[in-house]
Amino acid sequence: MSETAIQAAAETPPASPMRGYWRSVFARLGRDPITLCFAVVVLAIVLAALAAPLIAPFDPYQQSIIGRLKPPGWRGHPLGTDELGRDLLSRLLYGGRISLLMGLAPVLIATLIGGTLGMIGGFAGRLANTAIMRTMDVFYAFPSVLLAVAISGAMGGGIGNGILSLSLVFTPAMCRIAETASAQVKHLDYIEAARASGASAARILRHHVLGNVLGPVLIYASSLVSVSILLASGLSFLGLGVQPPEPDWGLMLSTLRQSLYVDPLGCALPGIAIFTTSVCFNLLSDGVRRAMDVRA
Amino acid sequence: MDGGQDRGPPLLEVADLTVRFVGHEARVQALAGVSFSLRAGEVLCLLGESGSGKSVTLRALMQLLPPGRTEVAGQVRLAGQDVLALRGRALQAFRGGSVAMVFQEPMSALDPVYTIGQHLIEAIRQHRGGSRAAARARAIGLLELVKIPAAARRIDAYPHELSGGLRQRAMIALALSCTPRLLLADEPTTALDATVQIQVLILLRRLQQEFGMGTLFVTHDLAVAAEIADRVAVMYAGRIVEEGPVAAVLRAPAHPYTAALLASTVHDQAPDQDIPTIPGSPPDLGALPPGCSFAPRCALVRDACRIGPPPATHPAPGRMVRCLRSADVLATPLASLATGDYR
Amino acid sequence: MSATPMSTALADPRDRGGPAQPMLIARGLRRYFRLKGRGQAVRAVDDVSFTVFKGETLGVVGESGCGKSTLARLLLHLLVPQAGEMVFDGDLVGAARGIGIAALRQQVQMVFQDSAASLNPRMPVRDSIAFGPLAAGQSRAAARQTAEALLQQVGLRPDLFGPRYPHELSGGQKQRVNIARALALGPRMVILDEAVSALDKSVEAQVLNLLRDLKRRLNLTYLFISHDLNVVRYISERVLVMYLGQVVELGPATAVFAAPRHPYTRALLASRLSMDADRRTLEPPLQGDPPSPIDAPSGCRFRTRCPCAEAVCASRAPPLGHWEDRASHIAACHMATQGSGHTLAGAG
Known part of the structure; x- marks a missing residue:
């Protein structure tokens, strides 16, 4: 018997060489030039923001009465100036630091908290599920902008409170998505088999459920980055988030908006920055999710 | 019942049917020159294991294969009509009109939001026209024909309200609703319980004789073929390796x-x-x-x-x-x- | 409860009661599922009792909805029984002084029907096999070694197949991996829930041979659940027939197949296909589908489809009869019981 069985094994085509999961993910990423392009752009944006003090040609706070809303190239300002005569490129570079922080930090926090709660809620029994999901529903009941405004308003302005309130806004939706994904795999045979092998719930969650939850959660998280940047700018606009004169893409967008007819390019620049960043994050995470799918 | 190796031109003629699946990296030769013919009133079993190409053959006949990713070549003639050349309206009339198909999993082949009756009435009116009441009467008649008890009541049931056996009978009724000349059956009894499987096989055998349909029956189970087939075509790796009257092939196979x-x-x-x-x-x-x-x-x-x-x-x-x-x-x-x- | 000295070379140190002590005794197992919104309950497993002896294969036969898969999950406590008790090798399962659920799961494992769904698609199969040993506290290296040795045992070259993902394997190969995974904790008993039903016939034969081979080499006990009577007859020493959550017949395979005592078993046997085109079945042995276990008939649950049903069958549920030892052949039918009131009592 075993001979025929071994034969059965030998005659099938050889598999890919042995390698770890993450190494194979990176190998698949390496074969996806489009995703790599987006990764490079995201990396460039992040590096530019981080290195702003080193590469910014001007002081982002330096105002000039005569140099307001000047076109690119005016007196060495590569992208021109804003409505207070400050160098636009420098403000965009510095603004990237705050905007990326406001875009990424709340999403990250919400993903961690909401994702974990949702995964547990989907996998756990009815009682824990009800407790977690009904709590989330309470937050769901408010429109997200209103909720963010209310929380920021109650706690006061500032970047820290802005991040906190946005995290709270994103957590319930994230939780719901993780819960759905987790509940879907809960009754699959391989989870039952893992239970039958005596593994603890934590172990099953980590090894068998996490991988299935990660995909949809990552996709959703990446789409939230741009929402988060815009919501943060909304908060700033209301005086609840970033305070002027701090450079922030969202804040810049809302102040430059009044000069739309005078300086359309300068007005569009922060919007282009937000758009590029969010699209690149979106497509990058899409590519990463594809690379993480072993069946592809 | 035996053979059907004489009389009249064949109902279905398949010549050198070849199907390739074209993927990103690989081209897979799913069918490599399959030829057979089928007479009216005859049951031909395509017998093979997974990957042998038996289901691909059925789907190629119905033009159900995704067009962008498959290359189909060869000749398929149903009563002289070139099937692979059919497009649009003609193809719709062909599917469900001249040819009907019964699937392995009736639950996924029936739309869960429509009742059995709605499925049947829509099919009957689409292919034959007529009033709703007439179509409904005919639908009840069909359900009785496939021996669904209390047909007049069950016609308003949703697919999920029926047991597996009744669902498969309803699926057969749907296939028969337009008196097809050719019935394609893709493992229709595989998902059924033993005591139900034999009932459905006997029913199919009887209906096929009554209607005089040619039937192409795909199965992986030799015993099912022995129960229903006139002839069998054994498939392996996209080819028919052996064909002949069922009793003779099962008693004295010629292919290893x-x-x-x-x-x-x-x-x-x-x-x-x-x-x-x-x-x-x-x-x-x-x-x-x-x-x-x-x-x-x-x-x-x-x-x-x-x-x-x-x-x-x-x-x-x-x-x-x-x-x-x-x-x-x-x-x-x-x-x-x-x-x-x-x- | 001291270990009895054994004469065989295969003596298992975990064997407590010796070969005569049954591996598993189930008494009065019950599990109902309440239906949401309605007051009804599905009586999936209703008062099921049986014994599995060491080293035997007990075949469990029945159609969909008869409760055989629920039964398998009850035995592993993947579902908690609502009534009844289990004794594993002399120890009461779940009792303070008996054997715990975790310890039970070390000794009883399960292979599921759907070979694809029972493997994590995101895990190389080697890791799926090693998962149990890792969870049980083995070191990473040891668990991996166990996994590779098991792959070898089920006929898959570890270097070729270990790193593959489930979608890179055929159905038969996946089921071999599932068998290896079930064996990873070194169980003494394996529950096979329709383990070969989804496979092609020639692959089914390969896997059945493998199961027999493993049973011999590892001294295993099988509970083999299937709807395919040919397969059950081939692999089992004893057979248990279930209908709508209850045991209707239990006995040695040869006796049950040669002289079935319950009309349902007779019908099941008659429903087998003949493999001979010249001797086709002309009339179906049973009409209709198995009724839903939601509102099972009163009295004998089979009476609605039974050709021999009489008044007594509707009024009283027939007892399964007295079970003595592994040679006992019993059936829950009034016709099999003398003086039950059925006109054919004792005749068949």
């Missing part, structure tokens, strides 16, 4: 694969002995050997088998086999085939 499949089917074997198995596994359809596809697993293989695909030969009237050593297989009694020592 058919013989091995018979021997490895669990049926009254002595409990204290291993079941003879076919060594190895089916070939990779992306990289078929140049010769006989079964050669790598065949106990009778000779060098000549590996050179090119063996030609079709006819060991007896109405029988076809593609094997260079079919004479040796036919000369070996089944009992010693089963033990594997027939070299």
